[in-house]
Amino acid sequence: MFYREVGQFKTSYAADQAIFPIRQDRIGLALILLVAFVAIPLLGGEFLIASVMIPFLILALAAIGLNILIGYTGLISLGTAAFMGVGAYACYKLSTLFPQVNILVWILTSGFIACAVGVVFGLPSLRIKGFYLAIATLAAQFFLQWCFGRVGWLYNYNPSGAIEVPGHSLFGVAVTGPSATPVTRYYVVLCIVVAMTWIASNLVHGRIGRNWMAVRDMDIAAQLMGIRLLPAKLLAFAVSSFYAGVAGALMVFIWLGAAEPEAFNINLSFLLLFMVIIGGLGSLLGSFFGAALIHILPIIVRAAPNALGLSVGSATVEHLTYVITGALIIFFLIVEPHGLARLWQIGKQKLRAWPFPY
Amino acid sequence: MHILYLIFVDPFVQMAGAPDLLVQTLWEGLVGGVLYALIALGFVLIFKASGVFNFAQGIMMVFAALTLVGLYEKGVPAWLALILAIGIMYLLALAVERVVLRPLVNQPDIMLFMATFGLTYLLIGLGEFVFGGNPKEMPVAALGLPKGSLDFKILGGLVSLQKIDIAAAVIASAMVAGLALFFQHTRIGRALRAVADDHQAALSVGISLNQIWVIVWFTAGIVALATGIMWGARSDVSFALQVISLKALPVLILGGFTSVPGAIVGGLIIGIGEKLGEFYWGPLVGGGIESWLAYVLALAFLLFKPEGLFGEKIIERI
Amino acid sequence: MTDSPQASGRDAVEDTFPKLLRLHAQARGDRPAFRHKDRGIWKTWNWREVYAQVRALAHGLKTLGVGEGDKVAIVGANRPMLYWTLTATQMLRAVPVPVYADAVADEMAFVIENADVKIAVAQDQEQVDKLLSIADRLKFLSHILYDEERGLRDYAETNLVALSDLAAAGRAALGAEASLERALDVVIDSGRADDASIMLYTSGTTGRSKGVVLSAGRSTQAARDTVAFDHLTDRDEQLGYLPLAWVGDHYMNYAQAFVAGSCIACPENADTVSQDLREIGPTFYFAPPRVFEAQLTRIMIRMEDAGALKRKMFDHFIAVARKWGERILNRQRVPLPARLHYMLGEMLVYGPLKNALGFSRIRVAYTAGEAIGGELFSFYRSIGLNLKQLYGQTEAFLYVTAHPDGAIRADTVGAPAPHVEIRIADDGEVQFKSPGQFVCYYKDPEKTAEALTPDGFVKTGDAGFFDDDGQLRILDRAKDVGKLVDGTIFAPKYIENKLKFFSNIKEAVAFGDRRDFVTVMINIDLTAVGNWAERNGISYASYQEIAGNPRVYDLIAGHVEEVNRSLAAEPRMAGAQIRRFLILPKELDADDGELTRTQKVRRGFIAERYAPLVKGLYDGSEIADISTEVTFEDGRKGVISGRVKIVDIGQSPALRAGSRAA
């Protein structure tokens, strides 16, 4: 309905290959960024920024990582949380060993460490597929989680067994630790997430992305195109774990401020998986949708009864959330296997074809 | 050098030094293994018949047990609670067939796999929502299961076997035997086997696919219930058991997704393996390796024998 | 030959297309001149590039011996390269002869032979093969040039040259030798207003097709007038998708673009035209009525599948548009609420609709060729598309009349175009003098003489009349127009068209010449009537059966009365209302010789073949028997016979002009 594509013809391949070829889409994107960078910090309350936006963005980042693995390359992983953990603990170690170094450097570096670990656990993916691989990644999940708890060196032998984030500042502004204001932390996360999303979209729209999808859709034919499965899959694991690692580091350093091994338990892995399924396999946008839904759902479930004047125990809320999430998964798999992203696509198509139905 | 000694020599020295402890550990492992095997068994049933990789099998176990205990705590006599629990497992089977399998039939397996994730969450949420999240105690006595332990003075030491464990072992074996007979000698059983091979065949036996699914899921439910009771009797009933129930997965990889004997052997291997590992090697790395040993075993296994011990070889056609 | 009197006093410096091209290359060198969707993107050339390219081609052609007065045939779809070759030919004062790309080898042979073509330019392998197949019959043909190399690389023929190579060679030569450049400039300057600018062969509905010779001065002059008339500028974009050989394309796209400096976009290929139309979004658009008709049908069909709510909304706003749209477009006074209502509609329906059709940016759209249905015409206008009609001929270099902005009506073809002089001969034939008026038919003085009146007016062969507000109405081919016994003008085609505007009526054949009153035979449109029958629970086994169904008769009778009403509204026509009609039991079919291959009814033939029915129509009988031969799909012949009901229709009182049935 709002689309006026007449006259938007492409005179160069660069323009034709653009990720947002339609002007109206570019405008929309600009608006979203404007809201994210200006409106929310200005108008958003502490709760919105600290308890909604920051976690949402971080989870979305991790979801993107997982989506690259499952959605684009077709490799199921149940170990994402563990890889996030690797990022978190790596960042913790590095930043405590060399406190003077810029924290952003460490956040990214820990991404690379997670990346390395990811590759190791990705190796089996050549021999095995589908559920087998899923189970194999469980090994990563449990082994790494065990390490976080048992290898004292990782948490500097804190008696509590947890890791607390020391305060770090960036250009004189506190970005981590108690003294950091939500808004600053929000900006740090936002910038990183935007940048990494941009990179991810570049990857999936280029040769590498095509190779991944080729492997996903028909690995036999992919080999015939000269695509070597192992490198392609390992690269997917690497990139995926890198995203997870950075997300993990952000999660501890910017969001929670402290964490125990339990923070990276298998449930988180599941939740991320759900974000990807509900959001939409093979869609970056979907990762954001999924993250939003899964993260905001409990908040709503918690808020809703109060709004209705009922009081519900936090336990009940948790249980309800479980039920709803589970139901949603099944619902989406049946009704729209490609998740919210596909629904979005369909809606968009309808708007483009308006007033026609197709 | 020393480390190598600690890894490759010392443990065996210990075993030889205290055979009674070894026997005790083996027994512990055996019982654990039996229960793993049971979970895996329910799983194999479903996979054979409906090709669904039922991730929720472990949760079904906890859910079944929780229902039983929950009802009991609500004042329902144990025997009735048991029957009701069975009934609920049947309803569950029906629901799953209606809500999950039927709409998703002909979808890629991976879809169904993920659907069972949804099921997992649904069951956890539901169970806790209805019966509360706090750990519960299995009314062993009320269910007429033995309590206490048998102690043997052998090998210059004391080996004590929990009666409940013995019961578990016995019941488990009984169930396996029962299922075997069921598969071999009943019409439905044969139908199920047929389905595993190809769906048309099943129809020829005169049972609709949907019925078969219900039956299989129900059977799996009962197995889950029994397993749940056993686990529950050994530790409290709560969704903390979920983590244990996931152990069934490595078992499957060892045993192969489609092989009942595989499930059993795999279960025992894992059970015993991780107990021994934990007891003799665990201390080297600060213990707790039980939580991942099974998976790493499985992983190692995958790399060399992806189809499992007894699973059929997968030939990729082009 | 000198410029036609009307043109005198308005002569401009650029009286040939090459000169215009040069002007644009200097005046607006960076503005886009041509686009072509090729390999997935719109390759674009600005006027400077085009000028350089054309010069290169021109020199290349020169090296092949093309000189003043030589003929160069151009065969193919709309491709920039072909347009350029056309200009390059004109640059050498030679005469381009575009040939219909879908012409079969023989037709092609006729044109090329008749025009003494020296060099033929083909778009691709397909055309080249055609040309080669007839080459031996063409004594003058020295070379065949081609645009798309695919499949032609390993052809043995030595006189086969790629345009790209020719251009490259030309460019090199010009680059090397400044003298050649100057030589070329001299040729361009020497181009004169009365040079033959192009030869367009009129498709031969009547006898052999004739090569209409148009002069450079007149062509440019005519184009200048209409460009001014419609305010075209170098900001305008056009889609060149109509046959090169048709005056419509050559005028609307080529001539006007070269005068206004606007941009011509060539679609990727035939099956992507509508897509490409959407992408380019032309600002000036020309299409025959059938295109608009098909378009509308598609719209309605697609809307059928829309949800109930959406369809309601659509219908609602379309209704609003029908009520106010045209008035708003004509800048008439409209109450504010209606205006707002329409604006809402623009946002929800018309805007998106035009977007979906690729019409969003159209400033002026023309239709011509056949009569267009009032419904159809006003639909497009009501949603804000400035659609106008024009009446024209190849002999006039298109424009004779056109709708001036603000005074647009479906039932007229508009007022005389600028500097066009029109008169109605005593026999009702429309005759004109126009700026673009043709010079002669090539090598055919008699025909030329026939076409012109002694005082230099061109006979259109169409009968028509001016109505009160000075707009021309075309009735029919003059020779078909007759008179009733009482002397009222009887224009069968005019009546038949009015009938055919109803979707339920496929064909209509009107009788009345030298008779007491008008009667018609009607062919129902099976798909339309079939749907109607379905909706009304009427079951039928055969065409014959449904054609005879009384309720179908009622349906059609309704339409006929409608037509009578609108005829009654027209003083000259009121007397020629339909008195009786019948529905034919079989579809008129070209295979049975009842229609021409171009689907025009052959009235005479039908009259004798269905003599009993005609008799029945006039002897007042209620039914008539007929048995006639039919050819089935598979070519088998068969005979169908049956009784046909004949129905009388009430006459509407003749109204005074002014109130008009749309």
Place this chain on the structure above:
Amino acid sequence: MSGGEILLDVEHVSLAFGGVRAINDVSFNIARGEIRAIIGPNGAGKTSMLNVINGFYHPQHGRISFHGKTRARMKPYEAASQGIARTFQNVALFKGMTTLDNILTGRSLKMRRNLFWQMLRHGPALAEEIEHRKFCEEIIDFLEIEHIRKAPVGTLPYGLQKRVELGRALAMEPTLLLLDEPMAGMNLEEKQDMSRFIVDVNQHFGTTIALIEHDIGVVMDLSDRIVVLEYGHKIADGTPDEVKSDQKVIDAYLGVAH
């Protein structure tokens, strides 16, 4: 043509799955620039032969030399990099992608830009992307599939999918193109188009083609030489006329199929 330089040489190849013998001591060669057909009744081992040639299966016995290089166990992607492309009996397109992207994957071997540039998708990476897009557009033009350029292949009619798959193979600029029943399930018109394309590919790009096809008419028209397999054995090899007149073939195949 068959006199030309030998491009691919298959010598005494035998292949068995478990106990089942799919190919039994088959030898034949493919000359550069020819169109070579492999025909035979179902289960004759035709497809297996193609799979052996491009490295999906590894024969237990026999040797295969391509470009004169004799190979041991070659992986499919190695075959690809050596210039062997292939289409499948039942279309094996990347369903999730558009026609264009499918064809572009055919270029991935030729794309060199590393991860870093891919991440930016500007400068060299974009330049490379565009350069290969151009190449693919030539193929799209060649196969006359402009109108489905941006359509997801999953939604296309079968005939077009086959065409896209051919396009994807051509994007690799192969020296040897293996076509597994390129015309299966096509109507007459589609078959004619496809035959035209195959001939054009062979003539204008000089691509050597080996094809399996059931439509004998097509095979006889298209191919320079024909190998006939039956139950994994080679029963005839030669020009269409020779094969046509070969009694064994008539009994085994033509008699049965037609």
